[in-house]
Amino acid sequence: MAPSPRRWRRLLTAASLAAGSTVVAAFANAPAATAIPLPASDYQHVQLALGSAELGEPMSLAVMPDRSVLHTARDGTVRVTDAAGNTKVAGKLSVYTHDEEGLQGVAVDPGFATNRWVWLYYSPPLSTPAGDSPATGTDANWNTWKGHLNLSRFTLKADNTLDLASEKVVLTVDNDRGQCCHVGGDIDFDAQGNLYLTTGDDTNPFESAGYSPLDERTNRNPQYDAQRSSANTNDLRGKLLRIKPNTDGTYSIPSGNLFPPGTAKTRPEIYAMGFRNPFRMSVDKPTGVVYLGDYGPDAGTTSSTRGPSGQVEFNRITAPGNYGWPYCTGTNTTNETYNKWDFNANTGGAKYNCTGGPTNSSFRNTGLTTLPAAKPAWIRYAGDAGSPPEFGTGSESPMGGPVYRYNASLNSAVKFPQSLDGNFFAGEYGRRWIKPVKINADGSPGEISTFPWAGTQVMDMAFGPDGALYVLDYGTGSNNQALYRVEYIGGGNRAPTAKITPSVTSGPNPLTVSFSSAGSADPEGGALTYAWDFDGNGTTDSTAANPSFTYTTNGTKTPTLTVRDPQGLTGSASTVITVGNTAPTVRLTLPASGQLFNFGDAIPFQVTVTDPEDGTINCSRVSVTYFLGHDSHSHQITGKTGCSGTITIPVDGEHDAAANIYGLFDAAYTDNGGLTTHSITTLQPKHRQGEHFAAQSGIQIASHTSAEGGATAGFIENGDWISYSPYLLNNATQFTARVSSAGAGGTIEVRAGSPTGTLLGTATVPTTGSWETFTNVSANISGAPSTATTLYLVFKGGAGNLFDVDAFTFTTGTSSTPVVNLKSLTNNLYVSAPNATTALIANSSTVGVAQQFDLVDLGGGKVALRSKANNMYVCAENAGANPLLANRAAVGAWETFVLIRNSDGSESLQAQVNGMYVTAENNGAGSLIANRTAIGPWEKFDLVGA
Template sequence: MLVGLLLAVATPTAAAAHAGHEAHDSKAASAAAGPTFEQIPMAKGPDQVGEPMSLAVLPDLSVLHTSRDGTLFLTDHAGSTHVAGKLDVYSHDEEGLQGVGVDPDFKDNRAIYLYYAPKLGTPAGDAPGTGSDDDFKKFDGVNRLSRFVLNDDGTLDLDSEKKVLDVPASRGVCCHVGGDIDFDKDGNLYLSTGDDTNPFASDGYTPIDDSPNRNPAFDARRSAGNTNDLRGKILRIKVAADGSYTIPDGNLFPKGTDKTRPEIYAMGLRNPFRMSVDKQTGVVYVGDFGPDAAAADPNRGPGGQVEFNRITKPGNFGWPFCTGKNDAYVDYDFATQKSGSRFDCDAPKNNSRFNTGLTDLPPAQPAWIPYDGGSVPEFNVDAKGNPGSESPIGGPVYRYDETSTSSVKFPKEYDGNFFAGEYGRQWIKRIEQGDDGTVQKINAFPWTGTQVMDMAFGPDGALYVLDYGTGSFGGDANSALYRIEYAKDGLTPIAAVSADHTDGAAPLQVSFTGKATDGDSKDLTYAWDFGDGTKGEGLNPTHTYQKNGTYQATFTATDPEGHVGSANVRVVVGNTKPTVEIIAPANGSLYHFGDPIPFKVKVTDPDEPDIDCSKVTVRFSLGHDNHAHELSKVQGCEGTLTPPKDGEHDPDANIFGLVGAEYTDNGAGGQAPLTGRSQVTLPPYHRQAEYFTTQSGNLKLYDKAGAHGGKTVGDSHDGDWISFDPYRLTGATKLKARVSSGGAGGTLELHTGSPTGPLHGSIEVKPTGGWENFADVETTLKDVPDQTTKIYLVFKGGSGALFDLDDFEFTTDGSGGAHTGEVKGVNGKCMDVAGGKDDDETQVQLYGCNSTAAQQWTLPGDGTIRALGKCLDVRWAGTDDGTKVQLYRCNGTVAQQWVPQDDGTVRNPNSGKCLDAEGDTWGDETPIHLWTCHGKANQQWTLP
């Protein structure tokens, strides 16, 4: 825990290129003495914070925060947390319960605002990537802003809901919801909304695909660039007590302007995930997430960057036409894959066929602080010195209150400073600015949590921070709510508590562990309230709960000065949390992005001998550094996930697969339902060396223009190593590495379990003629373990510097998993592209085998079946018997996923139906279509 940390300013510097391959000397700025701050945990762990999304501080210093599953939590100032209420939400990919806001007249009306995805009309499964307009309409939904009453007892009055505003949503398609709420001094409500656009089929550049039969969710011009749409915006309205609203003067489009929405204050935003309004000036501060292209491309546009925006007046902030300091994207035709001209940021035009607003848009406004990997040195790395992903969290501006008697309010010299957060890089920065917004200085700020999710200053002048934790989609032990105080009058004890059991049948014996630290006092006293009317003392008491109930056990530490710190843990007696085990895929299994993933989940619950598999939720998420994007979700204990192929992130980025499963029981013993969760990680076959889990000794990262991903691991000496966790190498036969050496060279060894564990392969690395000269080397693997383990890449050799490692790759056979040849069906005939044409929607048929290109099919290992440069496709992602099977350009959708079965059939997981030769004669030109699986002759296929 943070106790009495001194404010320090440290500007990280990137490692220089090799200079005679001497060891790097990093230069850190010296710490500057300053105010002492204390980070106090108020709530921690998934039981108390869920999957934390947004927070709001109440006048009595209690904190409301939302969990994406629909739960609204209330934590009082002493750290006692309870569930205020729960909404029934749609929670596919990023949607669910997002923002929470407190009405400016809360003391009189108890009104709060929630932004959430109502469950009514929820479609099943993932939205199709291609199809008809009717197909897409099945997946239309909304995100809703509603006004509620919070009762005096801290419970949410669900019946008090007054719907304020609905924002359209394309359900079943990731990503970008936005969802933050704030107010200005005049009581106007501001709501941030994301562009609701799929970023994974645009190669990390601007998603503007309006091709025929394309899902509109792949075109951000329909939303963020549309003057007649509420998505990708900052909205500004004045809400009345009955939920109706009026439009304040000064929004972007005057009320009544044709093809516009008057609610829009700012447009052209991608995912303005967190924002705040400085009530003194009316300036809106926004953190806007950007795309992930590794570098600029003259045919597509700028590389990935993100933005902090300072909005002083209504305007268009460019997306999806421009980004950063008005760096323009290229008008790219996704159907022809041809580039046009760059967009004009001074006069952008929206020519999308999905646009319902104005064609001529307001000029794009440049970002206040755009940044990428190293453009802003103070933002360059995370708190541990790692690059991380750019993920700006728009925090608050601090305003010093002369009239406040609070002993913990921030210092007066911080007045007007903007507090910027970073989710992926896990920092908070204090930015000093002039009256015109000129950045004068960027200062480090003490933060010892993990991924910053939301921040706000309370009436006491302390900074309240919501920490997402390090898990994905469900919260983990690091998920937390903190209060950061200025410790002007001394430090408060920092308390923490844990228990060996937090659920089970009565009588339930629980062993508690309390911990407390205090930076300026050693003589602490400890007390316990077990929540059932009994008390305790000491640090490690044991208590037995005799009756069913849900109890909050509170541990309190008090110092001699009277400062009190407390922590609590919830204990449920009468119900036992279900145990969820992911049998397949195994944790650490190698994965190609876009491949179908067969899964099997086992759930056990002593209170429910018969598990309802329809209540088991299984998700696939794409992990990127410290965050994840949910891409696919299904129900069941067994089945196949069909995630789309990632087309946004650079293949050299730190990306990986995540499969998570959860089950919520029915409750037992009169207690509320409990949820069990499990998650496995699927590392990619190809990985950059710099994304190691741990390292030995003096290894360093080197910036190199010729390196994949821009960095190598170097300054290696005999016995140095890097490790990666988890890995399961079942089926891996080769290891290839990309290396450079201006030194002695040596050997790269693969070990499992430890640096001296079993040796599975050695690669000789000869000098390459210089540290910037790269070569690929490989070895055959032997005796790889059929279990989840940690892998170690060990550098071996003589004295001095050996070699640098750029990246490495596992393969399962000599082709890397790809297979090419004929697909044979009934009567020995071959699957054939009619006429050998490569036009979209060309019929696939049976024909006598003739070894032509029209009958050469490749299974690249990503779930697709390809010929003539295109993919085997189900027309419009249909599910009806008889739906045409055709050739179509590869687009990573569920319509192009195929899974060979043990019974000889080939199934499309989206429909659950089989590749079928029509009829029962099966001569030349017999069409192939989709049909209910029956396993008879016309559904039997031999693959290459």
């Protein structure tokens, strides 16, 4: 689809101004052509598992001969879901999970029918250096953070439990720990029984401005130099490995790998090299061809001194070879080759010679100096090289899926059609699509189709023995991770979909649960009948649509709902109920949702945990983890234990500054019964790119050479808008936007909640004379709500194209800490400031504006409480016999408090001047707040997010 007619005016205007690069970029970023769609009515999605209880953080899958699916979670859990959708835990490995590590790939041995062997690739835990943590695995102590990953063979017993004692560690891959990123970890077999394993470059890409990490400084952590791994012929990282496993747990080297055994400074296990993060691949067994998706770097623009902008690849590997990383990408020609970069002087040098064989001169290289010439990518997309128009736009996350092979003799009602025989099924995690790609006779990519994928973020795919496509869906963070079996039905009657929602998922014995079948449906609209199995024992306990059941025995239950359509087809869904143990309640009070931050900030956190069975909470078992959000996924960066503390966010932002990045804090607690609850908060960087909006009206992304990241929110006309969520703007004082205009200019309205919501400020945008000439415009911000909201930038002006928005920045006041309420743990009443005159602090049973406070960080671990109603401070007026709390208009030493963490997880406030505590003396009316010298239960408070 071409831009709408009103957008063409922008192109003509740009052309008249001789802004040639803008015109080309605008055409290049026009909406993409539509891929040939496969009929949605020909396919049905059978949901086999759903949610964290059945999938955890899903990583990889393998389909067994009986159509059961083995799937892994990064925390080390291996699960089995049978063909009917019943899920059980097969076993759990102890794993190291910092950054992207943990349990990764899984595969079923070719001889599984007789030996029941399965293969897993994971990071075993290793001892931590004394006084050290992954968060500090940087320049000073990188030498202590050496680890490895295991490729291990296990036996899966007949009852589908993993025999952990059967482990044979067949291969280890060394790695450096304490820094992000890139593990790889996919496993597959060819028809000859050779095992293939992908490995990531184990390199931090974030301090290279989004370009290639080639940092050869001798005093730097080696994890900033991918020449030690991907470009090292004597290292197993950044590779596609190929070995022949032996029955005794050893392996041999098949003929035809990249380096023959005995070749100096090489590893014979290497089949292909020069990869960054080959996260997913598959082997087409009839041909032996490997299809692999390799993630690329994040640079938004090409630099004449650094190299090409970020792009990613699908590779079709028919023979051993080098695919170029970290020296080149894509075609590996000059335009897609990196420059040698001096990280001390911040200057660029000559480009690497990828076509003739790049030279690895890093002192960390233990392999050959001259590498094999680089092979081009099969399909490259994003970056300056452009993309197949059928791929569309968005974040770039290539998932190397399987090739479908039609079997005419297979007796299966759900096998895919012959028309898709030989198609490679490409997956895209970020763009959320699956696209069959035909393979031409010469091996080049042919027609690209659009598959009717009904899920979200594609994590892994495989065709099962029934010819159906099994897809592991990572989900979007809303407990919607899923496992699907996608079946071909050729336009016939489609099976109904079952949905099951319990009123509670855990609780004491006896436990009454109300079940809902809401959302269950028949695609053809037929009436459904219902069959409920509450205990998971195969019996029908109820045929009501929404029954209730009381459990009277402790343990984990798997209630299942089966729905049947008028033609007799069924669909099932199950869930997990824990009886005799209640999941803990975890509340991450600080930081607040949408809180603004800068990379490098020290962010305080506060967590409150309650659990009826555990009683007093041991705060050492509470974890708070910082994740770097990037597009629709995240990287685990660092964390701490405890109910309170501070986490410092790395200064570099962990990605190219123009990337779509944000912060995530995840608080978690696992109770004595093994149930885990998370509380997750999203933080927003004060500086954000305009093109990374969540929603828009009338906006298209435009490319500009001089824009940050090379792109803007463009083609803006009167009444258009963009939005971002969540944003907490209660302490924002100024909004600044980087804009350009060869049009009429106009205004940017900063609004909260909707395009017509509360107006927080207005910035005036002048004409800058060119779409490539940028300037900053600002507006003061006031009147923001005290809770997280959706930020809207609404554009106003005259006719035609107005301006482009490259990026925007919020400036904050002295307090960057969100609004809180104080609730007494004794009587559940709230601390409040009723007025600004007598302003004594009293208890109230409801929360209103008068009861809300800013928690103002004064530095040195001290805080003050500032009333939202009157901007006065809570203070301890004196240290005498009757030190009532009152409001003051200024902050002095006696008005500051320290948050005291109590053993049960609650907080108390201790005045800095007199060492006394804020307390609620009485339960009745007029229960004024006074200071006491000791802490009792009635003196404790929860910080409750406003």
